[in-house]
Amino acid sequence: MKFVKLLGASLLVSTMLAAGAANAKTLVYCSEGSPENFTPAMNTTGTSLDAARPVYNKLVQFDPGTTTVKPALAESYEISADGMTITFHLRKGVKFHSGVNGFTPTRDLTAEDVIWSFNRQWKPDHPYAKVSGGAYDYFNDMGMPDSLVSIEKGADDLTVVMKLKEPNAPIMANLAMDFATIHSAEYADYLLKKGTPEQFDQMPVGTGSFSFVDYQKDAVIRYKAFEGWAGKPKVDDLVYAITPDPTARYAKMKANECQVMIAPNPADLEAMGKDADINLMSQAGLNIGYLSMNVTKPPFDKVEVRQAIAMAIDRDAILKEVYQGAGQKAKNPIPPTIWSYDDATVDWEYNPEKAKELLKKNGVETLETDLWWMPVQRPYNPNAKRMAEMMQADLAKVGLNAKLVSYEWGEYRKRLQAGEHQLGLLGWTGDNGDPDNFFFLAGCDKDGKPAGQNLSKWCDATFNADMMKARALTNQDERAAIYKEMQKIHHDQLPWLNIAHSTVFEPVRKEVSGYKISPLGAHEFQDVDIKE
Amino acid sequence: MIKFFLKRLALTIPTFFALMFVTFMMIRLVPGDPIEVRRGERGISPERLAQLRHEMGLDQPVLKQFWDYVWGILHGDFGTSIISRSPVLHEFFTLFPATLELTLCAMLLATLVGVPAGVFAAVRRGKFYDQALMGAALTGYSMPIFWWGLILILVMSNTLHLTPVSGRVDLIKYYYQPVTGFALIDSLLSGQKGAFGDALRHLILPTIVLGTVPLAVIARMTRSSMLEVLEEDYVRTARAKGLANWRVIGVHALRNALIPVITSIGLQVGTLLAGAVLTETIFSWPGVGKWLIESISRRDYPALQGGIMLISAAVILVNLLVDLTYGLINPRIRHGH
Numbered sequence: 001m002k003f004v005k006l007l008g009a010s011l012l013v014s015t016m017l018a019a020g021a022a023n024a025k026t027l028v029y030c031s032e033g034s035p036e037n038f039t040p041a042m043n044t045t046g047t048s049l050d051a052a053r054p055v056y057n058k059l060v061q062f063d064p065g066t067t068t069v070k071p072a073l074a075e076s077y078e079i080s081a082d083g084m085t086i087t088f089h090l091r092k093g094v095k096f097h098s099g100v101n102g103f104t105p106t107r108d109l110t111a112e113d114v115i116w117s118f119n120r121q122w123k124p125d126h127p128y129a130k131v132s133g134g135a136y137d138y139f140n141d142m143g144m145p146d147s148l149v150s151i152e153k154g155a156d157d158l159t160v161v162m163k164l165k166e167p168n169a170p171i172m173a174n175l176a177m178d179f180a181t182i183h184s185a186e187y188a189d190y191l192l193k194k195g196t197p198e199q200f201d202q203m204p205v206g207t208g209s210f211s212f213v214d215y216q217k218d219a220v221i222r223y224k225a226f227e228g229w230a231g232k233p234k235v236d237d238l239v240y241a242i243t244p245d246p247t248a249r250y251a252k253m254k255a256n257e258c259q260v261m262i263a264p265n266p267a268d269l270e271a272m273g274k275d276a277d278i279n280l281m282s283q284a285g286l287n288i289g290y291l292s293m294n295v296t297k298p299p300f301d302k303v304e305v306r307q308a309i310a311m312a313i314d315r316d317a318i319l320k321e322v323y324q325g326a327g328q329k330a331k332n333p334i335p336p337t338i339w340s341y342d343d344a345t346v347d348w349e350y351n352p353e354k355a356k357e358l359l360k361k362n363g364v365e366t367l368e369t370d371l372w373w374m375p376v377q378r379p380y381n382p383n384a385k386r387m388a389e390m391m392q393a394d395l396a397k398v399g400l401n402a403k404l405v406s407y408e409w410g411e412y413r414k415r416l417q418a419g420e421h422q423l424g425l426l427g428w429t430g431d432n433g434d435p436d437n438f439f440f441l442a443g444c445d446k447d448g449k450p451a452g453q454n455l456s457k458w459c460d461a462t463f464n465a466d467m468m469k470a471r472a473l474t475n476q477d478e479r480a481a482i483y484k485e486m487q488k489i490h491h492d493q494l495p496w497l498n499i500a501h502s503t504v505f506e507p508v509r510k511e512v513s514g515y516k517i518s519p520l521g522a523h524e525f526q527d528v529d530i531k532e
Numbered sequence: 533m534i535k536f537f538l539k540r541l542a543l544t545i546p547t548f549f550a551l552m553f554v555t556f557m558m559i560r561l562v563p564g565d566p567i568e569v570r571r572g573e574r575g576i577s578p579e580r581l582a583q584l585r586h587e588m589g590l591d592q593p594v595l596k597q598f599w600d601y602v603w604g605i606l607h608g609d610f611g612t613s614i615i616s617r618s619p620v621l622h623e624f625f626t627l628f629p630a631t632l633e634l635t636l637c638a639m640l641l642a643t644l645v646g647v648p649a650g651v652f653a654a655v656r657r658g659k660f661y662d663q664a665l666m667g668a669a670l671t672g673y674s675m676p677i678f679w680w681g682l683i684l685i686l687v688m689s690n691t692l693h694l695t696p697v698s699g700r701v702d703l704i705k706y707y708y709q710p711v712t713g714f715a716l717i718d719s720l721l722s723g724q725k726g727a728f729g730d731a732l733r734h735l736i737l738p739t740i741v742l743g744t745v746p747l748a749v750i751a752r753m754t755r756s757s758m759l760e761v762l763e764e765d766y767v768r769t770a771r772a773k774g775l776a777n778w779r780v781i782g783v784h785a786l787r788n789a790l791i792p793v794i795t796s797i798g799l800q801v802g803t804l805l806a807g808a809v810l811t812e813t814i815f816s817w818p819g820v821g822k823w824l825i826e827s828i829s830r831r832d833y834p835a836l837q838g839g840i841m842l843i844s845a846a847v848i849l850v851n852l853l854v855d856l857t858y859g860l861i862n863p864r865i866r867h868g869h
Contacts, residue, residue: 026704033826036615044572132617135584141574198617216710217616217626218818220703239703243816251685251697410564410571410831417575428573452575 024236027512027530029523030249030258031240034218037132038204040178041121044137049178050262050523054210054223054238055097056181057230059088059114059160060172064524065516067286067338067433069176073109073207073229074160083167083474090114090158094229096184097211101203103187109207111153111160116185118144118151128188132201138179142431147171167472169479173434178522182207209233209526218242234514234529250507253278259509259530262523266324266382269505278507284337285504286519288330288438289380289427290496291391292455297422299364306494308358309423310348312398313391319500322387326505330498332487334438337519338430339476340483345491355398364399371395371402372416372424376409379521380427380502387499388425417452426455427499429521435483436471442495443467458495540855544848548841552605555840556598559833565590566614566831588614601837610841611834615827620838624820628842629713630700631819634811635804637735638743643797646747650754650793655781657759665751672748681741681814688737695736698816702730738815742808746800753796757789764788791858798854802847 035051036043043049061072071077074088094109120128121136122145139145149163164171174180187205191197204212209230210223221240225233241258243249246265252258254277264272264280272280293300293309300306315329331347334340359365373388374381381387385406392402402423407415416424430437444450444459463486470482508515511531518524567576567584576584585591589600604611610620649669653662689697696702700715708722715734719727761767762785770780809821820839827836 028703034616037617044570133614134587137570140580201617214707214709216818217623218822219700219816222707241699241703241816242818243698244822245813245816247682248685248698248814248816251682251690254690255693255697257697257699257703408563410569413571413573413575414564414568426573452577453573 025234025530025532026237026239027235027260027525027528028239028241028258029525030243030252030261031221031523032242032244032246032249032262034242035215035221037201038212038215039132039183039201040181041117041136041139042132042134042201043178046521051215051221051240052181052204053178053208053522054525055204055208055212056178056183056206057208058176058178058180058182059090060176062176062433062518062520062522064527065518067173067430067519069172072176073114073182077172079474083169083472084164086162086164086171087154088114088160088162090160091229092158094207096187096207097205097226100205100212101191101199103190103205105184105186105205107186109182110157112157113182113185114160115151115153116188117181117183118148120183121179122148122151127192128197128200131197136179138177138431142174142177142179144174167474169471169474170432170434170436173432173437177432210238230526233526235525238525253507253509256509259512260515260523260525260528261507264505264507266326269326272505272507277510279510279512281506281508281515281517282326282503283517283519284328284335285379285502286335286337286430286433286521287380287427287501288333288335289378289425289499289502290330290333291499292416292421292424292426292496293494294419294422294424295456295458295495296419299362299367300422302362303493304358304362305364306497307348308355308362308364308398309395309400310494310497311351311358312355312400313394313497314350315499316350318387318390321390322381322383323500323502324382326382326503327500328503330500331491333442333490333496333498334435334483334487335430335501338433338435338438340435340480342484342487345487348494348497352394352397359398359400367400369395369400369402369422370405372405372412372421374409374412374425375406378427379429379504380500381425382502384425391423416455419450419455419457421455424455431520433519435479436467439467439470439483439486442490454495456495458493460489460493460495463489463493537852537856540852544852547848548844551844552602552837552841553598555837556601556833557594559828559831559836560594562828562831564831566833569829569831601834605841610838613827613835614832615830615835620834621842623823623835624839624842626710626713627818627820627823628846629710630715630817631805631808631812631821632846633714633716634735634738634742634808634817634819635801637739638804639746639797639801641739641743642746642750642800646750647754647790647793649747650751651758651781651786653751653755654758654762662755666755669748669751672744673752675744677741677745677810678814680744681737681811684737684741685814696730696734698734698814700731700734700817701727702734706730738811738817741814742804742811746797746804749796749800750793753793754789757792758785761785761789794854794857798851801850805846805850806843 031050033047035048038052040049040052057073059072059074060069063070073090073094075091077086077088079086090109096105098104119126121139147164147168149165151162154161184205188200191200207228209226211226213222213224215221219242223238225236243252246263249261250264250268253261272278293306295301319327319329331345332342371388371392373384388404392404395402416426428441441453442458443454444464448459450457450459466482466486470479473479504517506517513529514527567581612619613623649665653665656662685697688695706724706727708718708724710718711721712718715731719731767780767785770784808819809825812819812822824839827839
C-alpha cells in the first residue's frame with residue numbers, strides 16, 4: 001500500500017514538474033559532491049555551504065564577487081559609540097518559502113527567527129541544539145560564544161539587538177558568513193510538533209532566491225526560483241548535478257549538460273581557455289601558501305636563520321613549476337585583494353650566497369632538518385610534494401640537508417599544529433575577507449601562548465597587541481594602518497615564509513551571463529542568466 | 533535442497549562476525565578520527581576535541597564501542613552516519629539499487645557477449661577469430677578503467693554525441709522521484725515520454741566500462757572450459773551418434789562447460805558490487821562504492837562498517853545463489869557427492 005501511495009505521489013509530482021520543465025529556463029551547475037546537510041551552521045565544507053546557499057539569507061551578506069559586507073535581511077544596522085551594541089533593523093515583509101515538506105508559513109520574518117538561529121548554535125538548552133549532531137564549528141571558531149553577551153528583540157518585532165563583551169570590528173564580516181544564516185523558527189516548531197526535527201536540516205526552508213525541491217544523494221539537488229525580498233532570479237530552475245570527477249565535469253560542460261562547474265582539473269585549463277563554448281573566468285584567490293618555521297626548534301629561533309631560509313628558496317621557480325603560472329608570489333601574509341594590504345613591503349630576494357653568509361654568521365654551516373609536505377592538493381598549494389622537493393634542492397645549496405616528511409592529512413595537521421615540525425608547508429583560505437581572518441593565524445592568546453593554528457609557535461607581543469587593538473576599532477582606516485604595521489613586523493620576523501597566492505579558475509559556458517567568481521569560494525546564482 | 537541452503541547459510545554467520553570485528557578495528561587503526569578529519573587548517577583546541585569526542589562516544593574503550601555496535605546490529609540498528617546524520621541502513625538502501633542496476637547490466641553484457649564469444653573461440657580454436665578474440669579479451673582485462681571510461685566519454689559523448697556524459701537522467705528534460713531506486717524501472721513508472729530511453733542511454737557507457745573486465749574473464753573462462761569439454765568421450769559419442777553440431781556444442785558440451793563459468797560470474801558479481809567505485813566516480817553514478825570511499829576518507833565509522841557488512845551480505849548471498857545453481861545444473865553437487 002505504501003509503495004502504491006509513493007508511486008502515485010511520484011507520478012503526480014513527475015507529471016507536474018515535467019509539464020513545467022518544458023518551458024522553464026534551467027541552469028545546471030556541476031558540483032563536486034553531496035552536502036552533509038542543508039544547515040550551514042553545522043558544516044565547514046564548501047560543497048555543503050554551496051548547497052544551502054540558494055535557500056538562505058543572512059542579516060548581512062557579501063556583495064557578489066567581493067568581500068564587501070552589505071545589508072541583506074537587515075536593511076540597516078547601527079553600532080553604538082562604544083562598539084559593544086549592534087542594532088539590526090530587519091526588512092519588512094520578508095517571506096519564507098512555502099510548500100517545502102508540507103510547511104506553509106503563517107508569518108513573515110521577525111526578530112524571533114534571528115534569535116532562534118543564533119541561539120541554536122549558542123545555547124545548549126535550545127530545543128534544536130542537539131538535533132543532527134549539534135556541532136557548530138564556525139560559530140565556535142569565529143569566537144562567537146566569547147564575543148556575545150546577548151541577542152534580544154529590540155523595540156519591535158523587526159529589531160534585533162546584539163550585545164558584545166568587547167568591541168569587535170571583524171564581527172560584521174563574521175555575520176556575513178554562512179554559519180550566520182537565518183532560519184524559520186516557525187518551520188522548526190512545525191517539525192518539532194510533527195516529531196521529525198531532523199528533517200529541518202535535510203529539507204531546508206529559508207528566505208533565499210531559490211526554494212528547495214529535492215535532493216538525491218550523490219546525484220542531484222533541485223531548486224526552483226522564489227520571488228522573495230531580493231526579487232525573482234533570472235532562471236526558473238537551478239540544478240546541482242553532483243559530478244565528482246573534474247574531467248567528467250568538463251566533458252559535461254562541453255556537452256552542455258551543465259553550464260557552470262566547480263574546480264577544473266589544472267591539466268584541462270589550457271584546453272578550456274581555447275574552447276569556443278567556454279568562458280574561463282579567473283580571479284586571485286583569497287589564500288596564502290606558506291612555509292612555517294618553528295621558532296621553538298633551534299636554529300629557527302634565530303630570526304637571521306629564518307631570513308636566510310627565505311633567501312635560499314627560489315620562489316619564482318616554485319611559482320613557475322608548481323603553480324604553473326596560476327599564482328602570484330606572496331610578500332605579505334594577506335592576499336592583495338584584502339584591504340590594508342601593504343604593497344610597499346620589499347620582498348626577500350632569492351640570494352643563496354647571502355643566505356649562506358647569514359647562516360654562517362649564526363653558526364649554521366650544515367644542518368639536518370625536516371621539511372613537511374601536505375599529502376593533499378589544496379587551493380593554495382597544488383602540489384606540496386613537488387614544492388618540498390624543490391625547496392629541499394634549494395636548501396641543499398646552502399648546506400641544509402632537509403628530510404622530507406609527510407603523514408595522512410588529518411594526522412599531518414594535528415602534528416603540525418602541535419609543533420612537531422621544524423619546517424612545514426601549509427596555507428590558509430580566507431573565510432570572510434577581513435584582515436583579522438589572516439593575521440589571527442600568527443596570533444597568541446591573552447597569556448602569550450600560541451594558538452593551535454599558529455604553527456610556527458611565534459608570539460610577538462607588539463604583533464599581538466596590535467591585533468587586539470585593531471579588533472576593537474570600527475574605523476577601517478585606523479585598522480588598516482595597524483595591519484600595515486603588523487605586515488612589517490611579520491616581514492622582518494618571518495615566522496613563516498610567504499610563498500604564493502594561487503589563482504582560482506571557474507569555467508562557465510558562453511550562454512551564461514551575470515556569474516561572478518566569489519573570492520571566498522562561494523558559488524551563487526541569484527543574478528545568473530542563461531541564453532536559451 | 534533446503535538442508536543444503538541452511539548449511540551454507542550457517543557457515544556465513546562466523547564469517548560475518550569476523551568481518552564485523554576486523555572492519556571495526558581496522559578503521560580505528562587508520563590515523564585521524566572523524567573530528568580531526570573534519571577540521572581544516574584552523575585546528576581544534578584539546579578541550580573542544582575532547583568535548584566532541586565525548587559527544588560521539590569516541591572516548592569510550594574500543595571494546596565497549598564494539599559491543600555497543602554489535603548490540604545495535606543484533607537489534608537491526610546499523611547506526612547513524614557521522615557525516616550526514618542519516619541512518620546507515622537508509623543511506624545504503626538509497627544508493628544500493630544504483631550499484632545493483634549497474635552491476636546487473638554489466639554482468640548481463642559480459643555474459644551475453646562473453647559466453648558466445650568464448651564458445652566460438654573454442655570451436656574455432658587456433659583460427660584468426662580465436663586469436664583476435666583472445667587478444668581483445670586480454671586487452672579488455674588489462675584496460676585501466678578510469679582511462680577507458682574517459683576515452684569512451686570523449687569519443688561517444690563529446691565527439692559523436694551518441695550518449696550522455698554521465699549521471700542517470702537528463703536533468704533538464706526529466707524529473708522523477710525514485711520509487712524503486714532502479715532508473716530503468718523508475719523512468720517507466722514516471723510515465724514521462726522518452727524517460728525510459730533516456731535512462732537506457734545513460735546506462736550504456738557505464739555498463740560497457742564496468743562490463744569490460746568481466747566480459748574478458750568470462751570469454752576466456754568459457755573458451756578454456758569448452759576446449760576441455762570438447763575433448764571428453766561423451767562429446768565424441770554424441771558426434772558419433774550423428775547429432776547436429778549445434779546440439780553437441782550448445783547442449784552437451786556447453787552445459788558441462790558452464791560450471792566454472794558460473795563460478796566466475798558469481799565471483800565477478802561480488803567484485804563489481806564492492807568495486808564499482810571508479811566507474812561510479814567517472815559517470816557520477818550514485819552508488820555505494822563512492823559512498824564507501826568517502827566514508828573511509830572522512831572516517832565515517834558507522835557508514836563504513838555498515839556499508840561493508842551489507843555489501844558483504846550481498847556478496848555472500850550471490851555466492852550462495854551460485855552454489856545453488858551448481859546444484860541445479862549438476863545434481864551430484866546437491867547431494868554432496
